[in-house]
Each structure stands twice: as structure tokens, then as C-alpha cells.
Amino acid sequence: MSTSAASAGTLAANAELRPAQFQEIAAIMQREARIHLVEAKTTLVHSRLSRRLREHGLTSFADYVSLVQRDAQERHAMVVALTTNHTHFFREAHHFDHLRSHVLPQLQERARRGEKVRIWSAGCSSGEEVYTIAMCLAGESPASAAWLDKGDVRLLATDISPPVVQAVSQATYPDSAVEPIPAGYRQRWLKPAGTGYHVIAEPLRKLVAARVLNLFDQWPMRQKYDVIFCRNVMIYFDDTAKAELEARLVDMLQPGGTLYIGHSERLIGPAATRMKPVAQTAYARIDGAGAA
Ligand SMILES: C[S@@+](CC[C@H](N)C(=O)[O-])C[C@H]1O[C@@H](n2cnc3c(N)ncnc32)[C@H](O)[C@@H]1O
Structure with missing residues (x-):
């Protein structure tokens, strides 16, 4: 990884996810997949979406929220990133x-x-x-x-x-x-x-x-x-x-x-x-x- 990519990654990981941005993300999840995100999931959302920010070279959630608002493909990628896929054979x-x-x-x-x-x-x-x-x-x-x-x-x-x-x-x-x-x-x-x-x-x-x-x-x-x-x-x-x-x-x-x-x-x-x-x-x- 180049030094600038690494520092963009660090910036993405350190980006603050403000309550208003969380609410915007939660509203999109509700609209797109009916997935109900409560504020207690802020840390989870932050860690799962940091990777999306990194992939787009973004360093703030404000920029990421603007991106998902205008880009249907990224909206779908966000939904996928925020689904929980835990499963195993013979579960229950x-x-x-x-x-x-x-x-x-x-x-x-x-x-x-x-x-x-x-x-x-x-x-x-x-x-x-x-x-x-x-x-x-x-x-x-x-x-x-x-x-x-x-x-x-x-x-x-x-x-x-x-x-x-x-x-x-x-x-x-x-x-x-x-x-x-x-x-x-x-x-x-x-x-x-x-x-x-x-x-x-x-x-x-x-x-x-x-x-x-x-x-x-x-x-x-x-x-x-x-x-x-x-x-x-x-x-x-x-x-x-x-x-x-x-x-x-x-x-x-x-x-x-x-x-x-x-x-x-x-x-x-x-x-x-x-x-x-x-x-x-x-x-x-x-x-x-x-x-x-
Ligand atoms: C925790 S896994 C459960 C897997 C398996 N049914 C089990 O019990 O082990 C939940 C799955 O539901 C999917 N899911 C969530 N919202 C969905 C939706 N609106 N439509 C279809 N699948 C959805 C997720 O992508 C995820 O793979």
C-alpha cells in the first residue's frame, strides 16, 4: 500500500460519524432494505463503512453520505456492507x-x-x-x-x-x-x-x-x-x-x-x-x- 493510500485509510478510519449522518444512513437502509438501524449500532456502522470510504478515497462521512444519496450503485454497496451474514451449518x-x-x-x-x-x-x-x-x-x-x-x-x-x-x-x-x-x-x-x-x-x-x-x-x-x-x-x-x-x-x-x-x-x-x-x-x- 502506498503511503498516501495508507494515510487515506487512516483518515477514513478516524472520520467522525455524526448523529445526523447516521440518521441519513439509517433512513437509506430503511428505504432500500427495510433494515432498521438503531443508534446503538453507530460503532458497527462506522467500522463497516470505513472501508467504503477508503475505497472511494473519502475522508469524511459527510462526503460519503452525499455519494450514496446520488449514486444508486454505492447505495447498494452500502446496504451489502451493512448486512450481517453470520450463519453456520446445522444452526439451531x-x-x-x-x-x-x-x-x-x-x-x-x-x-x-x-x-x-x-x-x-x-x-x-x-x-x-x-x-x-x-x-x-x-x-x-x-x-x-x-x-x-x-x-x-x-x-x-x-x-x-x-x-x-x-x-x-x-x-x-x-x-x-x-x-x-x-x-x-x-x-x-x-x-x-x-x-x-x-x-x-x-x-x-x-x-x-x-x-x-x-x-x-x-x-x-x-x-x-x-x-x-x-x-x-x-x-x-x-x-x-x-x-x-x-x-x-x-x-x-x-x-x-x-x-x-x-x-x-x-x-x-x-x-x-x-x-x-x-x-x-x-x-x-x-x-x-x-x-x-
Ligand atoms: C444473519 S443472516 C441469516 C442467515 C441464515 N438464514 C441463518 O439463520 O443462519 C441474515 C441474512 O439476511 C439477509 N437480508 C437482510 N435484509 C434482507 C432483505 N431485505 N432481503 C433479503 N435478504 C436480506 C442478509 O444479507 C443476511 O445474509
């Missing part, structure tokens, strides 16, 4: 136990009857969630996975952030990330991919389509879903946005379909009356409850 493992023991037999029956099976990981981050689902559907042997080949089974993984959606498509994870995967699944579905990395095996990868999608934009999907995972995503939204999203997710479920949400999340809007709890933070759509 009780959901996958429920999926295997209660939902999987129904999905297999649907597939056996020649019906489509559709599962959506909404707010998928880098794909650990959708590939965990795929492993649970496939089991630990070629015999237990055979129904996936015979049936019409597809998994959709969507996120607002293009880099994480690309990571889903690459399906390559560091060894430390694959460690929590139970050994039977790991041996069957993870292949070494260079030093320190593993890649998800092709039979599971080909089930998954990864797409960029802002959950508050129009959804291009036409079909309904048997299962939706939307976990640890709604925590970033305010109550109005949560209620709106819940209703749209419930509309997208098949009657009887299952919605899994994050451990600290609750259904808070009118959509809750169209769902019945079936396990911890897992809900089934009550038949005929769809508005759509």
Missing part, C-alpha cells in the same frame, strides 16, 4: 431434527405422487442453511438420497447481498465451517477442494438455485413452497416490515407448509392467526388460510 439444530422427523416423510410422499417439492431459504447468507436442508433431505447414503433424483425437488436460496449469493453457488467452505456437520453427512456430501476447503457434492448442489432477492421487492416465484426457512433475518426489520414479510411468506406456503424462523423471532402480525405452532419457532400453515 432442532429445526433440522423437526424437518427430518415430521416434514421429510410428507415431502417424500408428495414426490412419490409426482408432485413438486419446493423449499426456500429466504435470507440464506452464504448457503450453510440451504445445504444443511439438502443434507437432511438426502440422508447419509445414496439409497436415502435416491428419492431426490426420482422426484421433482428444488431448493431456492435467496439473499439481498450478491457476494453471499455467489458463495452459495460456489458451495466451497473452509474446513472450520464444515466441522459442525455430523460425520456421516460430511463424509457423504463434502469433497476436499484444495488445502483447507471442502465443496458440497454435485448431487446436492444441483438441487439448489441461488438468486439475489430483496425480500421487500416483488418476488418472481410463481409456485408455492412446502417449506420456508426465514431465520435470523426478521430481527433486522421493524415491526411493520416484519408483519408485512410474515404475511407474504405465509401466502407463499402450501396449505400445511412449514415456516421456520429464528430462535429470537416471533410471528407478530395478523399472519400469526393463519399458522399453528408445530415446534420451537416452527409453524404450519393452517389449511385454506391463504390470502393469495
Whole structure:
């Protein structure tokens, strides 16, 4: 790094983020992604956006705010920089136990009857969630996975952030990330991919389509879903946005379909009356409850 680039970096890191600038940034996040930023997040916003300032050679947040106000591309880059993508394989493992023991037999029956099976990981981050689902559907042997080949089974993984959606498509994870995967699944579905990395095996990868999608934009999907995972995503939204999203997710479920949400999340809007709890933070759509 040149001396002037290094000093621009230091200036960006030292730039003050004033309350009015924070409010401007929060308003843009609300408008663009419905992400609700509270002032307690000022330090986080400062550290994540310092890099954006550096990339543009800016030394003040006032200049950065002017840039995002006039430049749609940078606005999007800011949204991506401010999303939290923390995830891991088999996160909240009780959901996958429920999926295997209660939902999987129904999905297999649907597939056996020649019906489509559709599962959506909404707010998928880098794909650990959708590939965990795929492993649970496939089991630990070629015999237990055979129904996936015979049936019409597809998994959709969507996120607002293009880099994480690309990571889903690459399906390559560091060894430390694959460690929590139970050994039977790991041996069957993870292949070494260079030093320190593993890649998800092709039979599971080909089930998954990864797409960029802002959950508050129009959804291009036409079909309904048997299962939706939307976990640890709604925590970033305010109550109005949560209620709106819940209703749209419930509309997208098949009657009887299952919605899994994050451990600290609750259904808070009118959509809750169209769902019945079936396990911890897992809900089934009550038949005929769809508005759509
Ligand atoms: C903490 S991660 C959760 C990942 C995974 N579902 C899990 O529980 O491990 C939250 C994800 O939601 C995405 N996200 C936030 N706001 C979004 C929006 N408006 N539309 C789509 N995705 C969004 C973020 O980019 C991030 O990858």
C-alpha cells in the first residue's frame, strides 16, 4: 500500500460519524432494505463503512453520505456492507431434527405422487442453511438420497447481498465451517477442494438455485413452497416490515407448509392467526388460510 493510500485509510478510519449522518444512513437502509438501524449500532456502522470510504478515497462521512444519496450503485454497496451474514451449518439444530422427523416423510410422499417439492431459504447468507436442508433431505447414503433424483425437488436460496449469493453457488467452505456437520453427512456430501476447503457434492448442489432477492421487492416465484426457512433475518426489520414479510411468506406456503424462523423471532402480525405452532419457532400453515 502506498503511503498516501495508507494515510487515506487512516483518515477514513478516524472520520467522525455524526448523529445526523447516521440518521441519513439509517433512513437509506430503511428505504432500500427495510433494515432498521438503531443508534446503538453507530460503532458497527462506522467500522463497516470505513472501508467504503477508503475505497472511494473519502475522508469524511459527510462526503460519503452525499455519494450514496446520488449514486444508486454505492447505495447498494452500502446496504451489502451493512448486512450481517453470520450463519453456520446445522444452526439451531432442532429445526433440522423437526424437518427430518415430521416434514421429510410428507415431502417424500408428495414426490412419490409426482408432485413438486419446493423449499426456500429466504435470507440464506452464504448457503450453510440451504445445504444443511439438502443434507437432511438426502440422508447419509445414496439409497436415502435416491428419492431426490426420482422426484421433482428444488431448493431456492435467496439473499439481498450478491457476494453471499455467489458463495452459495460456489458451495466451497473452509474446513472450520464444515466441522459442525455430523460425520456421516460430511463424509457423504463434502469433497476436499484444495488445502483447507471442502465443496458440497454435485448431487446436492444441483438441487439448489441461488438468486439475489430483496425480500421487500416483488418476488418472481410463481409456485408455492412446502417449506420456508426465514431465520435470523426478521430481527433486522421493524415491526411493520416484519408483519408485512410474515404475511407474504405465509401466502407463499402450501396449505400445511412449514415456516421456520429464528430462535429470537416471533410471528407478530395478523399472519400469526393463519399458522399453528408445530415446534420451537416452527409453524404450519393452517389449511385454506391463504390470502393469495
Ligand atoms: C444473519 S443472516 C441469516 C442467515 C441464515 N438464514 C441463518 O439463520 O443462519 C441474515 C441474512 O439476511 C439477509 N437480508 C437482510 N435484509 C434482507 C432483505 N431485505 N432481503 C433479503 N435478504 C436480506 C442478509 O444479507 C443476511 O445474509
